[in-house]
Amino acid sequence: MADYDYDIGIIGGGAAGLTVASGAAQLGARTLLIEKEPALGGDCLHYGCVPSKTLIRSAHVYHELKHAERFGLPKMTLPPVDFSRIARRIQEVIAVIQKHDSEERFCKLGAKVAFGTVFFKNDHTVDLNGRAVSAKTWVIATGSSAAVPPIPGLKGIDYITNREIFSLDRLPGSMIVLGAGPIGIEMAQAFNRLGTSVTVVDRAGQILTKEDPDMADAVQAVMESEGVKFYLGAGVEHASAAGQKKSVSLKLGDGASVALTADTVLVAMGRAVNVNDLWLDAAGVGFGRAGITVDARLRTSQKHIFAAGDVSGGYQFTHAAGYEGGVVVSNAVFHLPRKVDYTWLPWCTYTDPELASIGLNERAAKDAGLDYSVWTEAFQDNDRGLAEGQTEGRIKLILDKKEKPLGVQILGPRAGDLIAEWVAVLNGRVKLSTLASAIHPYPTLGEISKRVTGSVFSPKIFSEKVQKGLKFFFNLKGRACTPEVCEE
Secondary structure, X not given: OOOOOEEEEEEOOOXXXXXXXXXXXXXXXXXXXXXOOOOOOHHHHHHOHHHHHHHHHHHHHHHHHHOHHHHOOOOOOOOOOOHHHHXXXXXXXXXXXXXXXXXXXXXXXXXXXXXXXXXXXXXXXXXXXXXXXXXXXXXEOOOEEEOOOOOOOHHHOOOEOOOOHHHOOOOOOEEEEEOOOHHHHHHHHHHHHHOOEEEEEEOOOOOOOOOOHHHHHHHHHHHHHHOOEEEEOOEEEEEEEEOOEEEEEEEOOOOOEEEEEEOEEEEOOOEEEOOOOOOHHHHOOOEEOOEEOOOOOOEOOOOOEEEOOHHHOOOOOHHHHHHHHHHHHHHHOOOOOOOXXXXXXXXXXXXXXXXXXEEOOHHHHHHOOOOEEEEEEEHHHOHHHHHOOOOOOEEEEEEEOOOOEEEEEEEEOOHHHHHHHHHHHHHOOOOHHHHXXXXXXXXXXXXXXXXXXXXXXXXXXXXXXXXXHHHHHHXXXXXXXXXXXXXX
């Protein structure tokens, strides 16, 4: 039997890699974790989830202060935002979380952490900073980076991506956002609220193309009411410098041309997997433009090499990467044949209002040819939403023909938190009747889930047939009042 330096080696210190390293080391496997950046945590901690949500919170508070009169408070005149202070707060939050993703912590768990460049020499050995290191099992968790499309002239302007946007030294006066996916839309709203004039451009005809049009359009309507401009169905033809500003030329769907000018251009047009410098061919690992090819157990074409997180071309969420890391541990360390199951994978776009989903939305159900029904409840009918002045949005419950849940979408305040109840309900196979009859505290936003499930049963419980039966058996006398009597 071959003698390897490590039982398991992990390339990439993001959510997937950290999950595998933590689990493997604590289970007694001799573990090596390799990260090319100077600190662990991956894109999510340093350039993604954490800094974006920190920025969004600052923008939300500033927005609420500017509209204090909505809550019966005196109207406030605020000074302009000093973005350097927001950037400093972002780094402070990252620093706190970084302690949980430190080299010292993983060393205490039993994992060796190494920083530097790495590439495969063969299917068991890598070159780490010029030194050969071998492992019985390898896990590739190198994540993804902002994809930069080949737009003529784009490389000639000083554009930014998610890596630079959180460390700007000043707030841009104007910004063009190329891409109307989650990153582009979240940043567009946040910077607009802070005082930047923002224009969003996308080739698609709607923002957030994975979402149902009615929900995505509602998000767009809110953003437009706040001042964000949109050019959808528009192709980017050329980018160029215009003095101290940047210029982007568009071709609209009707054939018209438009030239936009701004201080900053944010490129948020999707993600590209990080595989270029790994020499995967040397290891015999198959991959394509979408990512490394894996099976349901996250094994690559080499069964002792796994891939997890963004690099495997699946769902590009931190929580998905963490889940996949757990699946890898089951297969690589426990040697249990565990397969991934994304049936009830939730996700959320952190606009205001938030848009959270789990399972199939209406579009996916229709594309699958399913017979389904849609049940909704609006936040304008939720007492807590009214009290907090947050009445935009609704919940959509998608049921199959047997009235079993196919999915849930929530557009509204704290939707990312509200979807958690449905994570438990759907994964736990809880009956809708159980949720409908469960006691929810009043007044809460969470009551909206109870209300929408209750609406499924109300027509049956309060039907004319049930009324007639109760009248027959218990001699009920029927209505005590009718609209006609009330009018008299």
